[in-house]
Structures are given as structure tokens and as C-alpha cells.
Amino acid sequence: MPSDSWTSDQAYEPYIGRWSRLVAPRFLRWLPARPGAGWCDVGCGTGALARAIVDGERPRSVLGVDPSAAYLAAARGAGLGVAVGTATALPARDAAFDRVVSALVLNFVPRPDAALAEMRRVTRAGGWVGGYVWDYAEGMQLIRRFWDAATALDPAATELDEARRFPLCRPEPLRALFATGGLSDVDVEEIVVRTRFADFDDLWGPFLGGQGPAPGYCVALPPERRDALRERLRGTLPTASDGSITLTARAWAVRGRVPDPGPSERGAAVLRTAAALAISYAGSVDDRRVAPGADAVTALQGFDEALPEVGVDAERTLRLLHEVGGPATVASTGARYFGFVTGGTYPVALGSAWLAGAWDQNAALPVMSPVAARLHEVVRGWLVDLLRLPADTGIAFVTGATVANACGLAAGRDALLARMGWDAQADGLFGAPAFDVVVGERAHSTLSKSLGLVGLGRSRVIVVPADDQGRMRADRLPASVGPVLVCAQAGEVNTGAFDPFDEIADWAAGREGWLHVDGAFGLWARADPGRAELVAGLDRADSWATDGHKWLNVGYDCGLALVRRLPDLRRTFSTAAGYLPSADPQGAGGFEAMHHTPQSSQRARQIELWAVLRTLGRRGVAELVDRSCAVAMAIAERLRNGGLTVLNDVVLNQVLVRLVDGPTTDALIAAVQADGRIWCGPTTWDGSSAMRISVSSWRTGLDDAAVAADVILQCADRVSR
Numbered sequence: 001m002p003s004d005s006w007t008s009d010q011a012y013e014p015y016i017g018r019w020s021r022l023v024a025p026r027f028l029r030w031l032p033a034r035p036g037a038g039w040c041d042v043g044c045g046t047g048a049l050a051r052a053i054v055d056g057e058r059p060r061s062v063l064g065v066d067p068s069a070a071y072l073a074a075a076r077g078a079g080l081g082v083a084v085g086t087a088t089a090l091p092a093r094d095a096a097f098d099r100v101v102s103a104l105v106l107n108f109v110p111r112p113d114a115a116l117a118e119m120r121r122v123t124r125a126g127g128w129v130g131g132y133v134w135d136y137a138e139g140m141q142l143i144r145r146f147w148d149a150a151t152a153l154d155p156a157a158t159e160l161d162e163a164r165r166f167p168l169c170r171p172e173p174l175r176a177l178f179a180t181g182g183l184s185d186v187d188v189e190e191i192v193v194r195t196r197f198a199d200f201d202d203l204w205g206p207f208l209g210g211q212g213p214a215p216g217y218c219v220a221l222p223p224e225r226r227d228a229l230r231e232r233l234r235g236t237l238p239t240a241s242d243g244s245i246t247l248t249a250r251a252w253a254v255r256g257r258v259p260d261p262g263p264s265e266r267g268a269a270v271l272r273t274a275a276a277l278a279i280s281y282a283g284s285v286d287d288r289r290v291a292p293g294a295d296a297v298t299a300l301q302g303f304d305e306a307l308p309e310v311g312v313d314a315e316r317t318l319r320l321l322h323e324v325g326g327p328a329t330v331a332s333t334g335a336r337y338f339g340f341v342t343g344g345t346y347p348v349a350l351g352s353a354w355l356a357g358a359w360d361q362n363a364a365l366p367v368m369s370p371v372a373a374r375l376h377e378v379v380r381g382w383l384v385d386l387l388r389l390p391a392d393t394g395i396a397f398v399t400g401a402t403v404a405n406a407c408g409l410a411a412g413r414d415a416l417l418a419r420m421g422w423d424a425q426a427d428g429l430f431g432a433p434a435f436d437v438v439v440g441e442r443a444h445s446t447l448s449k450s451l452g453l454v455g456l457g458r459s460r461v462i463v464v465p466a467d468d469q470g471r472m473r474a475d476r477l478p479a480s481v482g483p484v485l486v487c488a489q490a491g492e493v494n495t496g497a498f499d500p501f502d503e504i505a506d507w508a509a510g511r512e513g514w515l516h517v518d519g520a521f522g523l524w525a526r527a528d529p530g531r532a533e534l535v536a537g538l539d540r541a542d543s544w545a546t547d548g549h550k551w552l553n554v555g556y557d558c559g560l561a562l563v564r565r566l567p568d569l570r571r572t573f574s575t576a577a578g579y580l581p582s583a584d585p586q587g588a589g590g591f592e593a594m595h596h597t598p599q600s601s602q603r604a605r606q607i608e609l610w611a612v613l614r615t616l617g618r619r620g621v622a623e624l625v626d627r628s629c630a631v632a633m634a635i636a637e638r639l640r641n642g643g644l645t646v647l648n649d650v651v652l653n654q655v656l657v658r659l660v661d662g663p664t665t666d667a668l669i670a671a672v673q674a675d676g677r678i679w680c681g682p683t684t685w686d687g688s689s690a691m692r693i694s695v696s697s698w699r700t701g702l703d704d705a706a707v708a709a710d711v712i713l714q715c716a717d718r719v720s721r
């Protein structure tokens, strides 16, 4: 039997290409339109259908797939990508396209059911699969008349007649193929085109091309039989007076939709994909460079695209995020990130955040989320207990310590002014009575930002000198008579040192004072009984700021603003509107977050805090703090023994080191960062560079301390040579 193979575009074009080109746009008009769709043309040949898609359908992309490289070379063109592949092994991932079509191919593949299954695989839910085939039995007159003539002369040719060979090319078999292939909305339609040949040679010539069943049979005949066939065929054709011959060609088009499981199941698939990708990231984080390499950062160009006119499939979007974004992350959830004071994220923090995200609760008011209001109360109670704060301490959840500081400072400001008979919320600060603001010399830079934000001024402060560890010197507190807002610190960002709270509180008490403590990470030391001395007097403050996202290892963003008397937050942040339930001053109906924070709508940060606190328990938090401090001390010890200068008393989770001098230390930091196994950042201490090592991830243990010390000492060795 002559070959069915279709590989040469020169032979295909005059024989079938010129007619199939007429069918393509009509077929496309019949498919449900979707501008911006991603298309795949299976068995694209010379690209008649694929080009009609490019020209008429405003596609996002078109991929032509064919086993023949020669066809693909002819098909390739503007807006049309090509790839070698077969109908039963398409080079595309699942659900990659919105429309998957094939022209005049389905009857040629050995297993049309397998081809259809493959086409369905690469089509997204709700997308369409379609195609068309010639009606060899009747409507494709050129081929019909050829086989009628051939079998009249040679009964054996009946075997080759495509009408016999391709029973699929009829409406019912096509419909059955698509319906049993699991497609919905299956439909079949006839498409008839006129085929006009200038003369008999125009019609006969392509049969001599040898490609396809009929030409293959034709060229295999001995010359005299071929001549006989030619004349027989000529006699059956309707030839006009000008010699032209007009026939018609009928194709059967078929289409079906990949069932769409509906928004719930589609959403579930998106979430499953996200979970799988997140789990794969989490599982690989320790095998990666801690800071991404230059290649991964350069590859972020993968995000540089114009806003898509028509939305892109959600799962594909997640995969892009994973593939391009994941490698360019800083592996701060791993065990060997010692930068800033960042912290990782406990699995239960991430997991509860996923669940909370699925709930999408607005925690602004109890009426909007009873569960958020309840968990707020539970977490408040636990934290007051764990951190040993006054029993009525109120807590509001905000974005981070910077905003938590601003909340405490604003509450203090308004409370002090209220005592002086001034309503700062009503009348603002213009003309308000003055009071002093006192800060330590080594207050965190963001405290200054918070002071500016609440109108107290970044520079209009009395700065108290610090000692060699960055602690505020109580003996240098000013002779201010008050009222005064004093900002102390639990955990200096370089040294981890704590201000002398008892002495500061004593000083403030005699001066109509409001004592605020920035304890972004250091406040958690209150949970570790072994560090009681460090944190003595901390409970005497009026307000505190801390973070969940640093040392407690919940995800970003999670800050905590705490006040000794909840009404002090309410005075500053309550609001009223006709459509809002009126603010309940007793908070009897549950905590009204929007009346105690700068935000109105807000996510329920307490959910992650609750999950982590419950999973760790009192003992777990204490162990977390103690373990981090032990790691910091172990690193400091090794570095000291290795010849580096440890600049701080390592009382907490911060280590401050210098190698020889500032410039050598800068070189050390650069070498450590380039090494990639760990990451530490720079700071300035006593006027020259130092390296900060901050231990705040739940995953970091003594093994990691050894790795960190090894890396730093190896790098120190290299830069000192």
C-alpha cells in the first residue's frame, strides 16, 4: 500500500493545501470565539489552519505541531510558533491551550481516540477541541472521482479508497469519537468549498506528486495504466467550455468542549497547584544559595510583559511565579540566613495563613468575623501571660514594629495631651501644649520615622547618650520636668542590648510620663525565664511594640501594638460612620480592631499567632528564644577564637563582629555574601564597619552555628591573606 505520509510541502500545496485553506476560516468561525486564546494546531502541515488563526482570531499564541520538519519550515511565520511532535505526543503540558484544533489529520493517525485524548490533555477546562476531515465517501469530489475511476479499472484499488479506509470521516463516527472521548457540547457541521481547476492538467498534476493515498497509488502505476486512469477520470469530470473544472469539497467539522468542572473544582485545582509548588519550595530551601545568584535575578525579566489583554490561566500564572520568582527569593526561611532580624516561618504559621487566606476574613469588626474576634481575645490572653505584662494590656495587630511603634507613640501623645486638656484627635497638634520626647541614642531608625509620622518630629527629641552596648544611659536622662514621652528599647538591633527599664520607668513616673518600649524582637525575651534579668522592669511601660514576623517566626506582615490601657488606643483610632455598628467602648461584643488600629479593613493576623503559640506552647517559645541565643553565643565563641573581634556582649541573638578594621570587615562581608552558604549584613558601630549576625529563625541550630562560623572564618582567612 502506498504511504499515507505527508512530508513535502511542495507536493501538498497544489493537491490539498489550496482547498483546505478555504475550509480553515469557516471552521474557525464555527468554533466559539475567544480573542486572546492560546491555540495549538495539531498536524499543522504547511500551516493553512494555523495562519488562518493568526490572521482572524486575535490569538495570544499559536503553536503548530507536526512530525515533518519540512512542513514546519514552511509553516513558521509571524505570530506562529512551531514544534515537532505527533498527535499522540504533543510537546505541551496539561491544560496549556484554550483551543486545540486539527485539520485533515484525525483519520490519518493510527489511533484517533488516543490523539483526541492527547488533544484534550493539553486543553484547559472549558476550552474547545475541534477539527475537520474530508468527506471522502461523498463530498470530497476530487478524491471521490479519482477512486471511482481507479476502482473501475482496477478492482484491487478499492482497498485503497479513502472512503473505505477512513470510515471516521462521517458525521456519526466523528460525533461518537468526541462524545466517548469525554468532551461535552459535541457538534458536527459540514463545510463545503468550491474547487475550481483551470483545466484538466491543473487537476491531474497534483496526483503525480506522489504524496497521499491517491497520488501514491497513481505514481505507483505503470505508465500505460496511469494514462488509462487519467483518461477515465477526465471523462467523468464536468468540464466547462473554457476547459475549467469546478468541483466541490465537503469537510466534516467536529467540536467538543473539555468539561469545565465549575468554579469550585477549578479553584481547588489552583489551590492544589499552589500548595504543591509551595511545598516543593519549602523542601528545597536549604539546598539553595541563601541569597539568589545573579542568573536568578536576571531571569526576573521573565515577569516583564505587558498587562495581558485577556487573562492568563491561573495555574500557569502560579507556575510562572514559582519558576521565575522562586529562584530569586532570599532563602530567609532556611536555617542559614543571619541578615537583619528576619526570622523564618513555622510550617504551622504558613499552613494557618493558607487556611486564613481561604477564609479571607476582614478582622475589622466582630460582626465581620466572629472567629477573628474570638481568636484575638485568646491570643491577647496568652501573650499577656507569656510576656508577663499587666493583665488588662490591650493588643492590636498591625503591619510591623514600625507601625506598632507609631500606634504606641500616637496613643501616648493623645493620652498626654488629654491630661493637659487637649483633644488631639479633634484639634490636631497645631497650638497643642508642648511636651518633651526623649529617645535613646541607639533607638532604631524606624522609631524616628514613627515619631515623624505621628507629628512629634524626627528631630524635636531629646537624645540620651548610650553606653558601649547601645543601652540608654539612665544617668544621662534629661532634667525635663514633664510631661514627657520616653522611648526605650528592648533589643538594640546590633547588640541585642536592653535599656535599663526600671530606672527609666522610675524617672518617667515622677514626670507625668508615658513610657513606650520598642521591642521589635527583644520583647520575646520576656518568654524565656532564663533571661529575666535582662527584661526586668519592662512590664512597667505604657506601650510596647513588637513583631510576630521576626523572632516568633510567623509570616509577614505581623506587628503587635500593646498598650497598658486599651482605651488609650481607642481614643486615638476609633471612628464612626453610619453604616458601621457603633463603637462599643467596653468592647463587650468582641474586639473591634478597626477602632484600635490605623487600619479599617485588616487581615486576621491573630490566626497565625494563635496557631504558632498553640503549637509551641509556653515552653516552645522559651526554647526558641534560648536556642537562638545559644547559637549566637556559639558563633561568637568560634569567631573570637578564630581571631575576629566580637564587639558586643552576646546577651541575646545578635553578634557584632569586626575583622581587623572597617575596610577588612567590608571585604569579609562581601566574601561571605558571595560564598552563598550563609548571609550576614553590614552595619556601622563606633564609626566603622562591622558585621551583624542575627539568629532568629526557628530552624537555626548549633549545626548551623558551626557552618556559619566555618564560612566566616574561611572567608576571613581569604581576605586577610
Ligand SMILES: Cc1ncc(COP(=O)(O)O)c(C=O)c1O
Binding pocket: 340, 341, 399, 400, 401, 402, 403, 444, 446, 447, 491, 492, 493, 518, 519, 520, 521, 547, 559
Ligand atoms: C528594634 C527595631 N525596631 C523596629 C524595627 C522595625 O520593624 P518592622 O520592619 O517590622 O517595621 C526593627 C526591625 O529590625 C527593629 O529591630
